[in-house]
Amino acid sequence: MNKTQLAELLKVNLRYVNPQATNKARKSGKHGARLTRSIVNQYILSGVIFLAIYGLTMFAIDFSQMPGFFTYYVALFGIIAFSQGISAIYNVFFESRDLVGYLPLPFRQVDIFIAKIIIVAITIIPFALPVLIVFIMAGMRSGIFVVLAVLLAVVLFVLYLSLVFSFCSFIVFGLTRTKFFKKHKQLVTTLLLVVSVGVAVVGILLMNSQTDSLGMVDRGTISAFLPFFYVMTQPFSLVAILSLGGLLGLNLLSFYLIKITLLSKMYEQLLDAAPGVSATKRTHKPNQNLRQLLFSYNSQLIRDPNLIMQVFSNSILMPMIFIIAFAVTGQINLNFLGMEYLGVCFTVGIALATLSVNPMSFVANIISLDKENFLFIRSLPLSMINYLKEKFRFASSLQLVINAVIVVAMGIFFHLPFILLVSALLGNIIATYLLSLRYFARDYRLLLLDWTNISQLFTRGAGNTGLVFLMMGSIFLNVLLIALYVVGVMMYSFLWINGPVFILLIIGCVSWYLYYQRNFWQRFD
Amino acid sequence: MIELRNLSKVYGTKKALNELNLTIRQGEIFGFLGHNGAGKSTTIKSLVSIIQPTNGTITVDGLDLATNRMEIKKKIGYVPDTPDLFLQLTAGEYWDLMAAAYDIPQTEKETRLIPLAQLFDMLSHQDETISSFSHGMRQKTIIIGALLSDPDIWILDEPLQGLDPQAAFDLKEMMRAHADKGKTVIFSTHVLDTAQQLCDQLAILRKGELLYNGSVEELLATAPAESLESIYLKMAGRHAQEAEGFHE
Numbered sequence: 001m002n003k004t005q006l007a008e009l010l011k012v013n014l015r016y017v018n019p020q021a022t023n024k025a026r027k028s029g030k031h032g033a034r035l036t037r038s039i040v041n042q043y044i045l046s047g048v049i050f051l052a053i054y055g056l057t058m059f060a061i062d063f064s065q066m067p068g069f070f071t072y073y074v075a076l077f078g079i080i081a082f083s084q085g086i087s088a089i090y091n092v093f094f095e096s097r098d099l100v101g102y103l104p105l106p107f108r109q110v111d112i113f114i115a116k117i118i119i120v121a122i123t124i125i126p127f128a129l130p131v132l133i134v135f136i137m138a139g140m141r142s143g144i145f146v147v148l149a150v151l152l153a154v155v156l157f158v159l160y161l162s163l164v165f166s167f168c169s170f171i172v173f174g175l176t177r178t179k180f181f182k183k184h185k186q187l188v189t190t191l192l193l194v195v196s197v198g199v200a201v202v203g204i205l206l207m208n209s210q211t212d213s214l215g216m217v218d219r220g221t222i223s224a225f226l227p228f229f230y231v232m233t234q235p236f237s238l239v240a241i242l243s244l245g246g247l248l249g250l251n252l253l254s255f256y257l258i259k260i261t262l263l264s265k266m267y268e269q270l271l272d273a274a275p276g277v278s279a280t281k282r283t284h285k286p287n288q289n290l291r292q293l294l295f296s297y298n299s300q301l302i303r304d305p306n307l308i309m310q311v312f313s314n315s316i317l318m319p320m321i322f323i324i325a326f327a328v329t330g331q332i333n334l335n336f337l338g339m340e341y342l343g344v345c346f347t348v349g350i351a352l353a354t355l356s357v358n359p360m361s362f363v364a365n366i367i368s369l370d371k372e373n374f375l376f377i378r379s380l381p382l383s384m385i386n387y388l389k390e391k392f393r394f395a396s397s398l399q400l401v402i403n404a405v406i407v408v409a410m411g412i413f414f415h416l417p418f419i420l421l422v423s424a425l426l427g428n429i430i431a432t433y434l435l436s437l438r439y440f441a442r443d444y445r446l447l448l449l450d451w452t453n454i455s456q457l458f459t460r461g462a463g464n465t466g467l468v469f470l471m472m473g474s475i476f477l478n479v480l481l482i483a484l485y486v487v488g489v490m491m492y493s494f495l496w497i498n499g500p501v502f503i504l505l506i507i508g509c510v511s512w513y514l515y516y517q518r519n520f521w522q523r524f525d
Numbered sequence: 526m527i528e529l530r531n532l533s534k535v536y537g538t539k540k541a542l543n544e545l546n547l548t549i550r551q552g553e554i555f556g557f558l559g560h561n562g563a564g565k566s567t568t569i570k571s572l573v574s575i576i577q578p579t580n581g582t583i584t585v586d587g588l589d590l591a592t593n594r595m596e597i598k599k600k601i602g603y604v605p606d607t608p609d610l611f612l613q614l615t616a617g618e619y620w621d622l623m624a625a626a627y628d629i630p631q632t633e634k635e636t637r638l639i640p641l642a643q644l645f646d647m648l649s650h651q652d653e654t655i656s657s658f659s660h661g662m663r664q665k666t667i668i669i670g671a672l673l674s675d676p677d678i679w680i681l682d683e684p685l686q687g688l689d690p691q692a693a694f695d696l697k698e699m700m701r702a703h704a705d706k707g708k709t710v711i712f713s714t715h716v717l718d719t720a721q722q723l724c725d726q727l728a729i730l731r732k733g734e735l736l737y738n739g740s741v742e743e744l745l746a747t748a749p750a751e752s753l754e755s756i757y758l759k760m761a762g763r764h765a766q767e768a769e770g771f772h773e
Contacts, residue, residue: 004628005626008625008626012614012618015613026654031615031652032618100575103573104575104601104603105626106595108595267574267594268577271576450612450613450656
């Protein structure tokens with residue numbers, strides 16, 4: 001390992017993880033080592049915030065007495081880290097367009113690999129941090145000296161993550177090496193990402209279906225993860241020492257396998273998998289008008305399997321998991337709900353729209369997906385407002401269809417009366433349209449045309465931390481509002497509660513619409 | 526000395542390079558000429574390890590590229606055909622990366638960088654991101670990075686594109702001086718005047734086939750009354766392609 005080269009590669013890759021944050025730091029006058037420190041500090045800060053949040057939410061559970069919950073959380077966040085790891089490794093290694101820049105340079109493959117895997121780790125760690133908390137809390141509650149508990153937890157966490165990343169690396173690098181991948185790259189990429197998300201969904205559902213208890217009664221243990229429990233709760237016992245030895249051995253074995261199977265052929269593999277090496281052909285459709293051409297162009301923009309899966313897993317997956325999880329347990333039957341819940345269902349439709357229309361949706365990135373084309377389009381004798389309106393129409397229609405499917409699925413699974421389903425659908429359509437307006441204008445405001453990795457688009461503005469807070473905040477607010485509304489419906493008559501809400505909604509929607517007409521669309525007139 | 530033996534590259538069913546054989550000696554400026562899609566960039570990208578040839582070998586000073594990649598890479602400074610690399614970095618950070626790649630100590634890096642950056646008027650831009658640069662400034666940034674390690678072999682894919690007249694002149698002078706020191710300069714161009722002005726040896730490619738390999742003088746001597754442009758077009762232009770059934 002060449003330390004200088006590795007440090008330089010890390011420095012470069014760090015600047016690429018979140019270019020918006022990097023540019024912000026640059027604008028505040030940070031350069032060189034100060035800039036690197038500033039980026040690293042941001043990750044440390046967000047890590048500390050996540051640790052605090054997870055720590056507070058898990059504080060009540062005594063993991064030292066509950067090996068079932070201990071192994072459940074380790075498995076749960078392992079599955080999430082695995083799913084995210086697959087797409088992160090694929091993105092960082094195969095989709096990033098910086099790789100071609102390294103190929104002619106005398107960097108060692110192992111250094112490029114390590115630098116990139118550290119970047120993958122940085123992006124995935126927030127998803128797996130609860131495991132660190134589980135380890136620390138299990139150790140502390142077992143009466144182990146705090147410093148030792150934290151040290152052991154950190155060591156175990158590193159071993160745990162390195163096993164997850166090794167497993168992901170074998171899958172991604174193994175699959176991309178096959179002849180089938182070389183022949184059907186787009187299909188295999190889509191399958192790879194779909195399967196990784198599918199595994200996460202099925203895994204979570206399976207584990208949830210084993211028990212519905214959220215009380216203090218422990219659940220069944222997952223024996224594969226018990227070694228972690230032994231090391232954290234009884235570190236000086238024979239079983240713990242054997243467990244730690246086993247985990248270390250497993251890690252060493254996976255490092256060795258990575259070295260002999262992946263690193264030895266990595267250069268050739270990256271060359272093979274690098275995008276845009278060979279020409280792609282598409283049948284030409286003659287006599288299309290501008291509108292049809294733009295529709296076709298916009299649909300090509302989103303036909304990237306990586307983008308589709310990122311959007312799917314980040315904006316559509318959560319409501320789908322929520323719906324399927326309840327549907328599988330079969331405990332919710334809303335057939336008894338009467339007309340008084342018309343407004344509540346309308347609000348539920350709005351809530352579902354806020355979950356699925358976010359900075360990671362198609363409509364929130366459709367302008368930036370143009371890349372340099374956007375600047376070129378500006379030079380053409382085309383009406384910019386018409387060009388943008390076509391884009392908006394395309395992306396918001398797509399979003400409306402996706403959201404409508406979610407709402408209808410919810411209605412069917414929860415046996416919602418037809419009229420209430422229509423109300424939810426209506427609320428969802430209106431909210432999707434209004435939120436699409438907001439995120440489309442935001443995309444224009446934070447326009448990024450020289451992105452190399454799709455996640456750069458998603459983290460524009462507030463960055464990763466902001467994104468997590470936005471998601472958590474919107475879930476919290478939605479649940480609160482719906483709960484208050486339901487209480488209101490139970491306490492007051494139909495008109496007294498729904499009337500004011502209806503008026504408020506009308507005023508809110510019209511103001512929202514007028515705001516974006518005036519502040520966004522009219523500037524292109 | 527660089528030797529290409531039976532070098533082929535196939536994309537699907539399309540042959541981008543077909544059994545190319547070339548010898549490039551030290552102390553010469555070697556130019557690749559050809560239409561778009563002739564195979565110039567494919568040859569250059571194979572030389573700098575960006576493309577894996579389907580068949581054939583490349584040796585540099587007797588070392589096989591396939592088995593001595595790192596050692597050979599250290600001898601080469603490469604300027605790609607599009608200078609859109611590492612756009613999120615500042616010019617200074619890009620040069621740091623180049624220095625690390627070629628193991629250039631910090632003090633040595635500064636000693637080499639300052640005159641190069643001054644020559645190309647880039648010293649005052651080192652804290653600006655490459656994405657904010659014009660095409661010409663990006664090209665200058667990449668050229669400075671490629672020359673920072675003082676490599677023996679310069680491989681430049683259409684290096685003069687986008688450069689202002691002063692920078693183009695300076696680069697041509699530097700290419701000549703480098704070759705005169707007994708080192709190697711390989712470059713591709715579409716500009717026949719530049720080829721005529723600079724090249725000691727020339728390779729003309731068409732659809733992956735080598736049409737001519739020799740000096741400019743020898744080529745001009747084949748038709749003394751004609752210009753290089755006229756000879757080139759007869760050899761690789763539309764009429765030649767039609768005559769040989771290449772027309773699509």
